[in-house]
Amino acid sequence: MIPPRPAGPVAAPHATAGTNVTRVMLWVCAALLPATLFGFWLYGWPAIHLWWLTTASAIAGEALCLRLRRQAVLPSLCDASALLTGWLLALSLPPWAPWWVGVVGGLFATVIGKQVFGGLGQNLFNPAMVARVMLLISFPVPMTAWTAPLPLRSANAPGFVDGLWITFGARPEALDAMSSATLFGYARSELSRGVDLLQSLAATQAPTINLLGERAGSLGETASLLIAAGGLLLLGLRLITWHIPFAMLATLALFASFMHSLDPARYLSVSTHLLSGAAMLGAFFIATDYVTSPNTAAGQLVFGAGVGFLSYVIRTWGGYPEGVAFAVLLMNALTPVIDRYVKPRIYGRDRRGMPLEIES
């Protein structure tokens, strides 16, 4: 809620750090840009169309709600938070998903995921992840129909118009063969058929770990390194701190290496866990969402570790191959609790708030 400005004359401080919410959000978008552009190149026009449909519907949903709540639409839209939400959602969708997935998801993200709670700063759950999970549960088929990369330069990549055809539901017959599984989906189905990972990953058709990200997956997951680079930019700009990404990735790596060392035939390796799926996107861009994560450094370590642990558990034993979105939502629910119990120590007081003993 916006606390009312107390009445009275202008008060100190008479200076500000010269930043504002819009600038923060736009920097985050800028950090997503390299990975997004790379994803566009990898998956072609259908991905581009899905991206703008999703972001535009997120923005439209926000505008609609602001209108209904009789608030000034333009100033709030200008904070660019709806753009960022739509963008993050688009990055987590199968790049060739039909148009309505993006539109329903975008609208859901801002209307149900954010404005229903009261708008910017009020939502308990990350709006993009709320939308993604809703889509996954409601429309499991299009949400798990992944496309193998078909870079823009390649011969049979769909052009602008073909891309529109694909996005708007008239998928040309020839392209159906492109459907594929993500690495996690593939590993899971092979395991359930009784083929262990050592064999399945060695098989030629297997989507292997490719640092460049030329494999099936969402826009925001294949180019893990570009995502991580964007995350480092945010760290460098001090828009996020290291606590959440570090705690999340370290926890994930810890569990992955432990289980992998127990049985490499059943558990994927550390690098697979870190570099495929939404680990990087989640660590740097989703778990670090200001509104839905704890505020203190210690709280963020707890939160990040929780996301990492739950991601691993869901990926390995859960009902869905990819667990970051669920893990983030589960930890979002715990954020108020973490914020309540993990507080900084006040200067001059002990952790319980009692004045320190006098030592001289």
Place this chain on the structure above:
Amino acid sequence: MRILEKILGRRPHWGVHPDDHKRPAADAPLRSLPLPEVLHVPLQQHVGNPARPVVLVGERVLKGDLIAEPNGNISAPVHAPTSGWISAIGEITAAHPSGLSQLAITITADGADAWCERVPVADPFALAPEEISRRTAAAGVVGLGGATFPAAVKFNLGRRLQVGTLIVNGGECEPYLSSDDRMMRDRAAEVVDGLRIVMHAIGAREALIGIEDNKPQAIAAMRVAAAAFGNVQLRVVPARYPMGSDKQLIQTLTGKEVPADARAAEVGVLVHNVSTCAAVHRAVRRGEPLVERIVTLNGGALTRPGNVLAPIGTPVVDLLRFAGVSERPARLVLGGPMMGIVLPHARVPIVKGASGILAFDAAEARTPPAGPCIRCGSCTRACPMGLLPLEMASRIGVGDLDSAAGLGLSDCIGCGCCAYVCPAHIPLVQFFSHAKGELSARERSRLRNDATRRLAEDRAARLAREAQEKAAANARRKAERDAAKAAVGGGSRLLSTRIADTTSEAAT
């Protein structure tokens, strides 16, 4: 927990790093202000009770003459900043955003600037510490860093608690300000002599001078001045706001943390500002009361920013004129941009605690509109006290002052770091000062109500007691009457038997 704090860094990132803005004012040589024609000397220029005037309108005074005496234990005298005559004693606008008035003595200068008789002391270290306190108090020296606490009161406290370390605050972390910087560059010897006198006054073994690393010339000058004294050490501290806050400087220099509700002296340190030390030097060695100070004039609306030596009581307008106003200032601030107060107009005078006058142009004065909190946590990371500004503000926003107090509102030093970094431009400090004011008003009315209730209870108890006493008296009188009646009638036999009983008992 300690180890965890070590790993996470024991509050390593408190505070903020505001843009400096100290230059070019800091590098311009110190100038003296031409003597103003009229000076308004407020009676309250220090923490504590306002001073009591001891002069009459029309009286002639010399520079340094006592014009108002301290009133109570925590108070300070006020002296004539120049020679002239008292032209008024009355109300002027206080240097406070409210624009309320306060009492001041107005002096019309005669232009001679003639000193009264001063009693110098050749060797202050031969004086008893109490005598140094006395002289400092008589000279009206108060903390010049802005807190304006009477210096001698702090000396006595330090002596009583046997403080071992004097910390000399050369932090001056507020952007735009450079008056302490100038003091250290131009008068390092005075500062060092003053701080040694302060050490003598409180019986401290050592002194640590903390100077932020963005003042290389001041560091160099002070290093030379302090070189001869083994027990005076200079420590360069990182430039980080609010390094000039006592608690943060103490922690940086000694690693000690002042417990909540305790004074620095209780952990064995006492903090004095560099300019205060210089004022002590003048007060004790030369017998000069505090009648002038260095004031930084800065801000986008000034053409010749810099530092000036100005008599106390100089109207701000004279200072602005001296520094050349290029445009109508959009905002006038007394003090630094982080904690300074807005002046209602330019006719208010400067006071002992006025380290700077800032004349902001329109761009500097722009206040961006506040938006909703995005829970970014910047405020929490910036708070040097380990508080949760966003939590406190949102509780205050819904009127829940008690839970804000439970989150440590009383520990907030009002430094402004949180509001400075807030990307949503929420006026956090305003929330806190509003809530602190509200809570103390509530506390006062609670005390008053308690007192009223106690009085009423006392009265009720007294009335009840009186009624009871009356009833008891009535009963006694009635009993006496009855007894008398019985004695007249058949009672006498009974009485004589009883007497007989007693005597027989005594006999056995």
